[in-house]
Amino acid sequence: MSVSDGGVFKYPFKGIQNEKFYVEGDPNFNAKVEEVSLYWKEGFDNGHQQAIVELLREGGRAFLLVPWVVEQIRQWKENEDSRSRAQLRAIEAVVEETKDGVTGKKVSHEKTLMLKDYDTYLETYTVLHEKRARICGECPRYQKDVYVVACFEKCDFPERWERLRLLADGPKRMPVLFRCSPWLMALRFAVIDGEVLHRRKQ
Numbered sequence: 001m002s003v004s005d006g007g008v009f010k011y012p013f014k015g016i017q018n019e020k021f022y023v024e025g026d027p028n029f030n031a032k033v034e035e036v037s038l039y040w041k042e043g044f045d046n047g048h049q050q051a052i053v054e055l056l057r058e059g060g061r062a063f064l065l066v067p068w069v070v071e072q073i074r075q076w077k078e079n080e081d082s083r084s085r086a087q088l089r090a091i092e093a094v095v096e097e098t099k100d101g102v103t104g105k106k107v108s109h110e111k112t113l114m115l116k117d118y119d120t121y122l123e124t125y126t127v128l129h130e131k132r133a134r135i136c137g138e139c140p141r142y143q144k145d146v147y148v149v150a151c152f153e154k155c156d157f158p159e160r161w162e163r164l165r166l167l168a169d170g171p172k173r174m175p176v177l178f179r180c181s182p183w184l185m186a187l188r189f190a191v192i193d194g195e196v197l198h199r200r201k202q
Helices: 029-045 051-059 061-065 067-078 082-095 118-136 140-144 158-168 174-178 182-201
Strands: none
Touching (some): 029 051, 029 067, 029 182, 051 182, 061 067, 118 158, 118 174, 118 182, 158 174
16 A cells, blocks of 8 residues: 555555445445455465455355456366365355354344445554554564554553554554454444444335
8 A cells, every 4th residue: 555645545456436335236336345355365366265255254245246256266166176175165154154043143144235434444444553563563573463462461562552552542442453454344344334224224
């Protein structure tokens, strides 16, 4: 990500910034869903084999229609190796999950996406993580894992921990804000927005 001369964030993919709402049925919805998926595509291309499963679990069935996901599933179906079969089983398990009677957790096919503020969420969490990078950049634990949060309980640099606490507006919020990538946090909030919209319509 870079900053333009006007100070506006530019992302490594082209955003659809002109429309306010991206809900299923909107002419821009599929393009926006594909745009959102590109972060997971990059991870998959770099060897993160569970990227598609994670994307479907977090975002729901809408991501099954993304061209690169469709193509990858097709390739797995054509292959006869055990790794391909395992990937297909994992995807099938996510798509066919039912509501957990113990946790009550929402399942993939029930998730509703409203991508109205996805870009705003992404920018907010990207800025937050950039600020953490400036605070924790020299820490060996952070250098090993930029989403590490286990170190908050016993931080080797108390003054840096205090700066992070102020940034997060409290120690209880710190693990939640810093444990996931900005893209994942933005997608989760897009799903929450969709659930709120869905309930309001009912």
